[in-house]
Amino acid sequence: MNKKYIAFGAVGLLTAGLVLGVAQGQGAKKYAGKTITIVTFDGPQIGEPLRRHAPEFEKLTGAKVNIVLTTFGDLFPRILTDFQNANSFDAAVFAPQWLGDYVSAGYLEPLDGYIKNAPELKWNEIAPFFREFSATYAGKTYMVPFDGDFQMVYYRRDLWENAANRAAFRTKYGYQLAAPKTWAEYRDMAEFFNGKTVDGKKIYGAVEAMTRNAQSFWILGSRAAAYMQYKGTAQGIFFDTNNMNPLINEDGFVRALTEWKDIQKFAPPNILNYGTGEVRSGFTKACEAALAIDWGDIGSLSADKDSCIKGKLGSTILPGSKDYWDRDANKWVTAPRINYAPYAAFGGWSGAVNAKSKEKQATFDFLSFVGQPAQSNEDVTIGITGFNPYRTSHFASPDLYVKAGMDATDAKNYLNAIGSSLKNRNLVLDYRVPGAARYQAAMDVGVSEALSGQKTPKDALDGIAAEWNKITNELGRQKQLNIYRQSLKLKSLQ
Numbered sequence: 001m002n003k004k005y006i007a008f009g010a011v012g013l014l015t016a017g018l019v020l021g022v023a024q025g026q027g028a029k030k031y032a033g034k035t036i037t038i039v040t041f042d043g044p045q046i047g048e049p050l051r052r053h054a055p056e057f058e059k060l061t062g063a064k065v066n067i068v069l070t071t072f073g074d075l076f077p078r079i080l081t082d083f084q085n086a087n088s089f090d091a092a093v094f095a096p097q098w099l100g101d102y103v104s105a106g107y108l109e110p111l112d113g114y115i116k117n118a119p120e121l122k123w124n125e126i127a128p129f130f131r132e133f134s135a136t137y138a139g140k141t142y143m144v145p146f147d148g149d150f151q152m153v154y155y156r157r158d159l160w161e162n163a164a165n166r167a168a169f170r171t172k173y174g175y176q177l178a179a180p181k182t183w184a185e186y187r188d189m190a191e192f193f194n195g196k197t198v199d200g201k202k203i204y205g206a207v208e209a210m211t212r213n214a215q216s217f218w219i220l221g222s223r224a225a226a227y228m229q230y231k232g233t234a235q236g237i238f239f240d241t242n243n244m245n246p247l248i249n250e251d252g253f254v255r256a257l258t259e260w261k262d263i264q265k266f267a268p269p270n271i272l273n274y275g276t277g278e279v280r281s282g283f284t285k286a287c288e289a290a291l292a293i294d295w296g297d298i299g300s301l302s303a304d305k306d307s308c309i310k311g312k313l314g315s316t317i318l319p320g321s322k323d324y325w326d327r328d329a330n331k332w333v334t335a336p337r338i339n340y341a342p343y344a345a346f347g348g349w350s351g352a353v354n355a356k357s358k359e360k361q362a363t364f365d366f367l368s369f370v371g372q373p374a375q376s377n378e379d380v381t382i383g384i385t386g387f388n389p390y391r392t393s394h395f396a397s398p399d400l401y402v403k404a405g406m407d408a409t410d411a412k413n414y415l416n417a418i419g420s421s422l423k424n425r426n427l428v429l430d431y432r433v434p435g436a437a438r439y440q441a442a443m444d445v446g447v448s449e450a451l452s453g454q455k456t457p458k459d460a461l462d463g464i465a466a467e468w469n470k471i472t473n474e475l476g477r478q479k480q481l482n483i484y485r486q487s488l489k490l491k492s493l494q
Helices: 001-021 047-061 070-082 094-106 112-116 128-134 162-174 183-193 220-226 251-266 276-284 297-301 358-372 371-378 400-401 408-423 436-451 457-475 477-487
Strands: 037-043 066-072 091-094 152-156 206-209 289-294 313-317 319-327 331-339 350-353
Touching: 037 047, 037 070, 047 066, 047 358, 047 371, 066 070, 070 091, 070 094, 091 358, 094 350, 094 400, 094 436, 112 358, 128 371, 152 162, 152 183, 162 183, 183 206, 183 251, 183 289, 206 251, 220 251, 220 319, 220 331, 251 319, 251 400, 251 436, 276 289, 276 297, 289 297, 297 313, 297 408, 313 408, 358 371, 400 408, 436 457, 457 477
Parallel strands: 037 066, 037 091, 206 289
Antiparallel strands: 091 350, 152 289, 152 313, 319 331
């Protein structure tokens, strides 16, 4: 634990003591002798803040908190198997997309009553999107958000501001070097900087996660969003809202996957082995690339003591496109202005209580403790947590991040990029239906087949679509359709 963690921890612990002890009117050892067990992802992100806050919570309440960590690929089935049988986990911290499977089976405890009696959680301070998308399902609240997730583009601001680079780029491409506004511009910039010598070493144009079983497939959604959604959030990009037919193999996705594979020419030769961890370390510690795509983690990681990007970080909303795929007319359409469609990939790590837990209140109180401002205001500024801004207080001022060591200009750009995504009326939602993990697994396989050259992008996406149809038919097409429509705030067709 570094000095920054110790300093923040002392303040957070004091504040939390006041919250739990006074605001709730509880004795400091209310849960003495009780034990709760929570399972989550070992990134080491996500597991880190839970493990760090567990002894703080024990000191305040007497409850011992066991944190069980597992790989991302194993997380969904491990939670499901435990909830079906042993019920050894009192809670789990996972992706909101999986709510459909767990809620429909009755495995999760509704939290509305608990939240109503927990004013210290400051529920209404959580941004509406995360309260409504990450936390709720079928009209009830099941999760406590810890994280706000949007994928965005990061770039080397120092390279973009360099006069020689700006002149050379304008000469070659005919327009000004600035944060990429479209995917075509992103590709130009990756090409331009690839192989350039910076600070005595050659860099690559871009780093993006492309390996299997490491959350890489979400980047396809980020790249396809502006091609596939142009009528607002309710349009969706993954399934036809009239019949639940997959859209994954339509031309917008084919173009996105083709362009994504093309970026390999401007990436490290072993890019197919890059997961999110390799992207983050490669961009913030090795400074090996000019561009990167990631969630909000790179922003906070830029402040780490071993960061080479501090004071050089540029952040921007996902690029858009001047063209979009009109799925109804089955043709490409040129828009009068750039179509932006930021993608809320994943939705944000959140905690849920097992409906069969014998310690529901203690378990909820721990989740609440982690999510309260005293803890979350710290956690979203620390790169290793994997938690990104999701409360209004997190967006209120760059000072929170500057105090944690982030460069002031870096922090301002970072929050502006996230804010632009969150406020966009064409925000793209992830699919949140029963079987989401199965749809994701099929997508992961197909994306890998295309990126590795085993299949053409079109053939790979056709394969994903076929698997998605099998899953949908097995689970019930009408049922899946109605749930998907509800997730987009559309009325049921039944």
